[in-house]
Amino acid sequence: MNYYSLNKLAPNTSFKEAVIKGLAPDRGLYFPESMTPLDKTIFENIDDLSYTEIAFLAIKQFVAPEIPETVLKTIIEETLSFDFPVVPLNENISTLELFHGPTMAFKDVGARFMARCLGYFNKDNNNLVTVLVATSGDTGGAVANGFLGVKGVNVVILYPSGKVSDIQEKQLTTLGQNIKALEVQGTFDDCQDMVKRAFLDEQLTGQMQLTSANSINVARWLPQLFYFLFAYKQLHYKHKNIVFSVPSGNFGNVCAGMIAQQLGLPVSHFIASNNENKVVTEFLNTQLYQPKPSIQTISNAMDVGNPSNFIRIQEIYNNSFETLKDNLSSYSFSDAETKSAIKEIYTKFNYVADPHGAVGYLGCKAYLKQHPDAHCVFLETAHPTKFLDVVEEVIKEKQPLPDQIQEVMGKEKVSFKISTYEELKAFLLNK
C-alpha cells in the first residue's frame, strides 16, 4: 500500500517509508491511497475467525508488500497476546475493555505493532532510528514498554510536567535502557508541537533518522481498527444497531474505527466523547474548527486542544460536513459530570470505570436519548487503577493494584526537564 500526505505537497510513499518517516516532509499526515472493503463473508462468518485471523485480514492490505504475510502473522500474534472483552452493562450499553495489555491502556496494541514493524525494517541495517513521542498520559508508557530493548531504536518521550497521573509517570520514566523521558514545562499540545517541529528541522533530520510513535504514524494508528472488529465479533448476534462511543483526545482511535467502517464493518454511527477539550464538539455544532490551548482535566489523556487526526477523519468523509455529521456525533462533559458518571456506573452496574471510560459512558447516554434503539459500546480505554486518586475518591473504596501496575510502583523516576524546543534539540544532538 502506498500512502499520500494530507498536505498534498510530498511524494507518495510506501508503508515502510511512512513508518520510518512518521510524518511526511510537507508536515502532512500520511493516509492510505486506497481501501478495499473486506469480503462480506468475513463479517458473516466472524464467529469462525480468531482475533488474530480477523486482525490479519483487516490490516494486510495496509502493510503489503513490505511486510510478508508470514512475518505479519507473527507480528499480530505477538501484539495481541491479551484479551479484549466486551462487558454488557444493560440492554443498551456495553463496554469494550481495552486495558488488558502490559501498560493497561489501549495504546498497547498500536505501540507493540509499530515496534515490531520497525524492528523488522531495521533488522538488516545499522541505522539508528530515534522515535519521538508526545504523551498526555498513556501513549508514553505504552511506547516505552513496546519499544524497550528493540534493536536500533532509541525512544524519547515528551510529557507535560504535573499533568499525567503518578502511575502513568512511573510507566514512562522508569524503564531505562533505550527509553528516555523529557518532562516538559507546558501542555500536551506544546509537547506535540515540539515533536512536529523536530521533524522539520533539517539540522536534526540531517544527523538522525527521526520518526514518531504517536498516532500520526500509520503503524501506530491503523492497528487500532482491530478493536471495533473484535467488539462486533462479540456483539453482532445480540445487537443489530451497534454504535461506538470513543473517549477522544487526539482522535486516532475513533478515526481507526472509521477505517474499520470503510472496510465494511456494519456500524451505524460513532460518538466522539470529549472532556472540556471540545474543539470537535464545537466544530460539529458551528462548522468552525478552532483549536484551543488544552485544559487540564481528570481524564488527562484526552487533554488535547488541537487533535492531530481530525484531518484524517475529514478525509475519510471527503471533507463533507454533512457526511461527517451523518457518521459522527460529539459531546463534551465536565469533570463533575465525569465523577458522577463513575459513581453511577459503580452503583448501578457494580462496574468500576476510569475517567476516560466514564466520559465514553456519558456519550452513550447522550446519544441514546435521541436513538433509544441503538446498542452503544463505550471504549474503556484505560484501567481504573491508573487514575487511583480520582476513582477511589469517587467510589470510596480501595482498589486492588494489578500486577502490571505494582511492577512499576516501586521504581525510580528518571526524567530530564525541558521548557523549550531548543532544549529538546540540544538533548537530541548530544545524546
Ligand SMILES: Cc1ncc(COP(=O)(O)O)c(C=O)c1O
Ligand atoms: C485512556 C485514554 N483514553 C482516551 C484517549 C484518547 O484517544 P485518542 O487520542 O485516540 O482520541 C487516550 C489517549 O490517546 C487515552 O490514553
Ligand SMILES: N[C@@H](CCOP(=O)(O)O)C(=O)O
Ligand atoms: N492521549 C494520548 C495523546 C497522544 O495520542 P496519540 O494516540 O496520538 O499517541 C496519550 O495518552 O499520550
